[in-house]
Amino acid sequence: MAGFKIRMLTLHVGDARDDTRALVEDFYTVLAEARDLVVGETGIQVETVRITLPDPASGSEALARVKALEDLEGEDLIVSIGNISSAMDGLEEVVVETARAGLFTAILLQEPTWQEARKISSLLHRLADEEPSLGAHIGVNTLGTPLLTPYYPLSHSPRGKRLLTTALTYPNYLADAYMKKGLEGIEEAVRKAGYIALKSLDLASSLVKAEPAGVDLSVAPWMQDTSLGLVELVAGVRMPQPGFSIGLALVNQVLAKAAREIRTVGFNEVQLPVAEDLKMKARVSEGDTTALDLARLTGVCLAGLDLAVTPASIDGVAGLILEVAAYSRTKSRPLGVRLIPVDGVEPGDKVYLEKFGETPVIPLN
Numbered sequence: 127m128a129g130f131k132i133r134m135l136t137l138h139v140g141d142a143r144d145d146t147r148a149l150v151e152d153f154y155t156v157l158a159e160a161r162d163l164v165v166g167e168t169g170i171q172v173e174t175v176r177i178t179l180p181d182p183a184s185g186s187e188a189l190a191r192v193k194a195l196e197d198l199e200g201e202d203l204i205v206s207i208g209n210i211s212s213a214m215d216g217l218e219e220v221v222v223e224t225a226r227a228g229l230f231t232a233i234l235l236q237e238p239t240w241q242e243a244r245k246i247s248s249l250l251h252r253l254a255d256e257e258p259s260l261g262a263h264i265g266v267n268t269l270g271t272p273l274l275t276p277y278y279p280l281s282h283s284p285r286g287k288r289l290l291t292t293a294l295t296y297p298n299y300l301a302d303a304y305m306k307k308g309l310e311g312i313e314e315a316v317r318k319a320g321y322i323a324l325k326s327l328d329l330a331s332s333l334v335k336a337e338p339a340g341v342d343l344s345v346a347p348w349m350q351d352t353s354l355g356l357v358e359l360v361a362g363v364r365m366p367q368p369g370f371s372i373g374l375a376l377v378n379q380v381l382a383k384a385a386r387e388i389r390t391v392g393f394n395e396v397q398l399p400v401a402e403d404l405k406m407k408a409r410v411s412e413g414d415t416t417a418l419d420l421a422r423l424t425g426v427c428l429a430g431l432d433l434a435v436t437p438a439s440i441d442g443v444a445g446l447i448l449e450v451a452a453y454s455r456t457k458s459r460p461l462g463v464r465l466i467p468v469d470g471v472e473p474g475d476k477v478y479l480e481k482f483g484e485t486p487v488i489p490l491n
């Protein structure tokens with residue numbers, strides 16, 4: 127057993143066609159074959175395959191894609207309609223229909239103003255009022271600049287290029303390496319997993335006939351495979367105690383060093399999504415961590431405010447979006463926000479999110 131998995135193979139299509147559904151179905155068939163090839167050649171499990179369409183030019187184009195892709199079949203297929211502007215015509219309808227269809231999109235925050243943030247916050251509230259799980263399909267890119275990454279919802283597909291990207295699920299693998307050899311062990315493990323991911327990408331690209339763009343080395347969790355566990359181990363303290371952030375900084379420094387040596391795309395930093403990490407759920411349930419705490423972690427961590435369920439508050443959620451936008455624009459790097467504001471809940475309550483299970487409600491501040 128390698129101790130890690132290929133998290134996804136993401137195809138960035140580059141050019142849209144009128145027959146969007148046929149396009150996606152054809153590529154899914156090829157991606158499924160590519161996944162099987164990777165598993166056969168490397169012995170590494172590939173968790174999902176994904177297809178990201180180029181950004182739609184208008185609300186009507188976005189809605190046409192959603193309609194074409196309704197009831198799309200493919201057990202492990204995830205699809206993004208592309209990034210949409212916060213100034214897009216018909217934004218509310220596009221967001222709601224995209225989430226209802228089980229598709230993904232990221233809203234590009236054009237201006238970090240209260241007006242824009244409140245508009246997006248209202249949309250997130252409407253989704254959660256209908257069904258909290260819908261909120262998992264919509265992210266906010268607080269820089270407003272698209273990013274080539276395999277990770278959803280912020281994944282972007284540059285027009286005119288057919289690219290293939292990948293990422294890893296490997297927090298516990300890195301934690302084991304740290305316990306044996308410290309930060310040097312993490313660095314060696316990141317390199318080993320990264321080069322295997324690149325080999326997998328090259329194998330898959332030969333079938334998909336796409337350029338192997340690179341691997342996003344981000345440390346992203348999945349339940350027991352916990353990013354928070356790794357960071358707490360390196361920091362030597364539990365979140366949110368003083369000193370926790372140095373653990374984030376040290377792991378990110380290792381990732382940045384490896385990213386200079388390995389063909390990479392995307393974020394290449396630690397991710398701390400609440401609903402995807404059992405230790406994050408536990409810390410939130412303990413009541414010492416707030417959404418504002420997580421937002422401020424984006425100063426050292428790309429995704430400090432992701433898949434977090436909060437009490438409903440138009441201004442509270444809007445303020446958190448602006449808080450992360452401040453770090454994003456200071457760092458000149460895209461930072462994502464994925465919040466699910468639920469009416470009638472209190473911190474410590476549990477909200478069921480499809481796929482992610484029971485998720486504790488985190489206080490806003």
